[in-house]
Amino acid sequence: MTAPAPLLSVEHLTMRFGGLLAIDDLSLDVAARKITGVIGPNGAGKTTFFNCLTGFYKPTIGSVRLNHPQRGVLRLEALASHQVARSAQVVRTFQNIRLFPQMTVLENLIVAQHNALQHASRFSLAGLLGLPAYRRAEAAAMAKAVGWLERLKLIEKADTPAGALPYGMQRRIEIARALCVDPLLLCLDEPAAGLNPRESAELNELLKHLSRDEGIAILLIEHDMSVVMNVSDHLCVLNYGRKIAEGTPAQIQKDPNVIKAYLGEEDADEMRADELRADEAIDQEAVR
Numbered sequence: 001m002t003a004p005a006p007l008l009s010v011e012h013l014t015m016r017f018g019g020l021l022a023i024d025d026l027s028l029d030v031a032a033r034k035i036t037g038v039i040g041p042n043g044a045g046k047t048t049f050f051n052c053l054t055g056f057y058k059p060t061i062g063s064v065r066l067n068h069p070q071r072g073v074l075r076l077e078a079l080a081s082h083q084v085a086r087s088a089q090v091v092r093t094f095q096n097i098r099l100f101p102q103m104t105v106l107e108n109l110i111v112a113q114h115n116a117l118q119h120a121s122r123f124s125l126a127g128l129l130g131l132p133a134y135r136r137a138e139a140a141a142m143a144k145a146v147g148w149l150e151r152l153k154l155i156e157k158a159d160t161p162a163g164a165l166p167y168g169m170q171r172r173i174e175i176a177r178a179l180c181v182d183p184l185l186l187c188l189d190e191p192a193a194g195l196n197p198r199e200s201a202e203l204n205e206l207l208k209h210l211s212r213d214e215g216i217a218i219l220l221i222e223h224d225m226s227v228v229m230n231v232s233d234h235l236c237v238l239n240y241g242r243k244i245a246e247g248t249p250a251q252i253q254k255d256p257n258v259i260k261a262y263l264g265e266e267d268a269d270e271m272r273a274d275e276l277r278a279d280e281a282i283d284q285e286a287v288r
């Protein structure tokens, strides 16, 4: 049986800022309906990678092809950021929370759908006159927002200003807002940052639900290993802009290049020596 075509194919992606090579010849496939984690030490190029995928940066070299089920192959590197979200249905969240804090949770989710509403209003006239097409689009936007708030267990907070809610809940609202754009691929930049262990565990469940039950592919940048190792189907490790390893979480955890990148050469040697000593101790114990 042949493997299904990847949802996203990144080929030879390179991003240069003057003399700095932030992404260095990166190639990576992202599977549909799966969670792909992108990890690496600070400054490895993870956010730059997201910026190249989502139209915020034009890569210096390389291509990013999305296999859209209805629209065929789309070249993301040639699209502006609003087209990446609207036409390619590749949606992202940011490291820092970007909700409208004075608006209610529900309003934040409605605003995310302004493109659909703008179209239905034919850029204001139909909206001003309250024509049926606009009213239908408004009702659909409301139903979608309420649906996601229910599924993400946020419905009780629908009328609360987003800025008044705890940090972990605001992170969840950001994900709910991104879901209102019907993503095929959801790119999450450190969604566990600032969460306590209980909130991180809830995030794990949510991400698994979105990929397994809702069929949404997720690209996940995350430093919190309790999240990324738990939920990822596949991992890509970057260091100084280069891919240094790729595989399942179990493979990545024992990859010597990854251990070296995170711990440094000396600490990695020390860790290997500790492991050898522990193995020897077990062998001696077995002989006795």
Ligand SMILES: Nc1ncnc2c1ncn2[C@@H]1O[C@H](COP(=O)(O)OP(=O)(O)OP(=O)(O)O)[C@@H](O)[C@H]1O
Residues within 6 Å of the ligand: 017, 020, 022, 040, 041, 042, 043, 044, 045, 046, 047, 048, 049
């Ligand atoms: N707009 C920019 N102009 C110049 N250099 C940049 C720009 N954006 C990122 N960089 C540099 O590119 C490199 C990669 O940065 P990036 O933010 O992608 O790393 P990261 O892996 O996301 O790091 P962190 O985990 O700390 O968020 C860094 O050296 C950073 O200083």
